[in-house]
Amino acid sequence: MNEYEVVLRLILAVVIGGAVGYEREFKNRPAGFRTNILVCLGAAVISMIQLYEVESTKNLILQHPEFTNIFKADIGRLDAQVVSGVGFLGAGTILHEKGSVKGLTTAATLWVVACIGLAVGLGYYYLSVLSTVAVVVSLVSLKRFETKFLIKKDLIKIEIEYVNRIEMSNSIIEYFDSKNIIMKNIEFALEDAEDLDEDCMKGFYTILVPKKVTANEIINDLGKKNGIIKVILV
Incomplete structure (x- = not known):
């Protein structure tokens, strides 16, 4: 992975996190613009670290074939830690007030942004962009549908x-x-x-x-x- 790819993925993570976070910031939610950017950016960095680990392991094996059974790179280990770890951050945005629970959407947004950040870091650009569009549409358009048609x-x-x-x-x-x-x-x-x-x-x-x-x-x-x-x- 060259320097151009690293810069592209980091910029895309900032744009995607900002796009989703802007809607939360506009609604004055606890996790807004900067929080979503940081979560997406951090997840992208973790994904790229994994890619570097895999690439480094592959190069070591090519240089020393006799160590094939010794070196090991678990490509899903760090991703799994991000997905579960963001749950603690999301839990901090959930509030219990006057018999009602608030912040579930914000917590879910953080979790989704982290998942998209992983996709960005791994280089799945098409998936990243389409999933971002789906998240923004869900937060904006479906909110209007929910307000108009669903009984609250x-x-x-x-x-x-x-x-x-x-x-x-x-x-x-x-x-x-x-x-x-x-x-x-x-x-x-x-x-x-x-x-x-x-x-x-x-x-x-x-x-x-x-x-x-x-x-x-x-x-x-x-x-x-x-x-x-x-x-x-x-």
Whole structure:
């Protein structure tokens, strides 16, 4: 592998990592432009190191045929370490916040960029370019499709104060079911019990709301029910 090939592969790794990382940077994700470039570049360097190892081993065997059974070059060893090692970097971008998991796409992007970097380093230019186009299209175009056609749920928390505890509690649950709202957690404010009437109850509901249902709609619908005193977004 000559100097021209090394320069070409390093430049291509920077361009490919930057192309994928730009979309992540635009979305203000933890692993953005520079991170993806470095991952792709590092994977390309590891691939070229492997090629140098193979070439060096081959030259030594040609010079000393009697050492054929001694020298060994495992062409997949370093690549396998890159693929598994990037998983730790991707894990650092996955966050657990308010009952939801964020960063999975960014972690997957880092893993894919590393794989493409390996392809660049090994000289598979056609595969590298086509896979980069596929990744960018998936991140940009399919995101719009996902936003428009797939149902997503937002996590919100509302405070509801009501009377007729058991009856109204069942009514609230029935309303959530009718709107395809998922209850994640219910908390009752026992410390405020002395300030409430004997038949009153104050509950905090953490719910997953479908995209087509708004928080204002939930508050207005519940506020119209007889027995509900107050409904507010926490």
